[in-house]
Amino acid sequence: MTSSPFASLNRRQLLQLAALLGGAGALAACGGPAVGQAGGAATDKATDWTAVTPAKEITWWSNHPGTSKDIETELIKRFTAESGIKVNLVTAGANYDEVAQKFQAASGSSNVPDLVIASDVWWFRYMINGQILPLDQLAKHLEFGTEDFNTTLFNDYEFTGSHWAVPYARSTPLFYYNKAVWEKAGLPDRAPKTWAEFDEWAPKIKGAGVMPLGLGKGTSWSAWWFCNMLWGAGGAYSKEWAMTLDTPEAVEAAKYLQKIIYTDKTAAVTAKDQVADFGAGITGCTIASTGSLSGLLGTAKFELGTGFLPEGADGPACPTGGTGLAIPAGKAPEQQLAAAMFLKFLTNAENTAYFSSNTGYMPVRTSALEGETMKAVYAKTPQFRTAVDQLAGTRVQDWGRVFVPNGDKDLTTALEKIMLQQGDPAEAFAVASASITKSYEENVLPYL
Secondary structure, three states: OOOOHHHHOOHHHHHHHHHHOOOOHHHHOOOOOOOOOOOOOOOOOOOOHHHOOOOOEEEEEEOOOOOOHHHHHHHHHHHHHHHOOEEEEEEOOOOHHHHHHHHHHHOOOOOOOOEEEEEOOOHHHHHHOOOEOOOHHHHHHHOOOHHHEOHHHHHOOEEOOEEOOEEEEEEOEEEEEEHHHHHHHOOOOOOOOEHHHHHHHHHHHHHOOOEEEEEOOOOOOHHHHHHHHHHHOOOOOEEOOEEOOOOHHHHHHHHHHHHHHHHOOOEEEOOOOHHHHHHOOOEEEEEEEHHHHHHHHHHOOOOEEEEOOOEEOOEOOEEOEEEEEEOEOOOOHHHHHHHHHHHHHHOOHHHHHHHHHHHOOEOOEHHHHOOHHHHHHHHHOOHHHHHHHHHHHEEOOOHHHHOOOOHHHHHHHHHHHHHHOOOOHHHHHHHHHHHHHHHHHHHOHHHO
16 A cells, blocks of 8 residues: 655645545544534634734633543633633533534534544544634734744644644553552552563462553554554554554554453453552453542552553653644634633643643643742652653554544454454454545545
């Protein structure tokens, strides 16, 4: 399979493509949000923001990442006291996918919010559907200080020279372990450096009376944490738009996952929530979002250890994830300006540190990483430091998962067949690759 020329599209070509994709059925058939009435990617038109008066009331759709509703409510209270702008916080879903489906259903109606969660597997679809606004001009007008955003996290939302969201509740997968179990097993107080070392440790953990490793499942989760095993083995979901799941490295990564579940019996896929199972002491360790840290610190009845994800034969491998925030394109300039003012407030150094210290998500601004708030957090709770340090070793996700409509869902289906049904990895990956390639060929390639 050859790489698509879409990889080198310029802005004009992308907008032409997006316009051609403007029929309501174009992306809906692939499981992504239907194209809204905006019909194609929004343009960064030259609005005179100095002549716009911000609205006095806006609505924000969130799923409260990391059980952060109380934190978000407090931040809203502070913003309203400072600006006089009222923010209505709406629970638009239990997770990123539910918010995205609700945002899809509202597209083109009067029910669209003024600010919306835009996760790693949804923002690109929002953009290509014309549902969100490029933010660079607004950011310049409001003096966001975008150069202070962590470069990797901010540029995750860049395409064709524009930024379509800003980082908010950003995370990486993290390795969590039960220190009491580790001590009982006679292990050093750290995460295993490699998966090979985990294999050596696993029988000792099992001897301590628990299932060694608990793994999670589900859309927007399975294919995210599996990046660690996949990349660590030298594989990838795709190279730009070309799927690469047929490589020996990709298949071997899946076989390793299957081995620790079915042959070694040192890992188990949770029925509901791997974080809850781990917190209850059912498993000795787990892979979970950094956003789960605060909750685990509050609920676990044991001392909690954190570490980098184990390395594979090809070295360390960790994806970024979580969500950013985007401003819908179809709203009035007054609403957009007020939303952008709140966005600036929400992600400034002080507030990203406040959010991080209460949730475990990473501060999105460089200046916040070593600020007084986070230094106090590191001193009191050194587990928070792990996620920040691991950020230096992250890489951008594969396009086949996060940019192709329904890509993450197809990969999740393949991984769950491998994990839950002991399906053949090569066959499961072939089905996923074919589906993702078809989505690309039917919805992108004909319009180049």
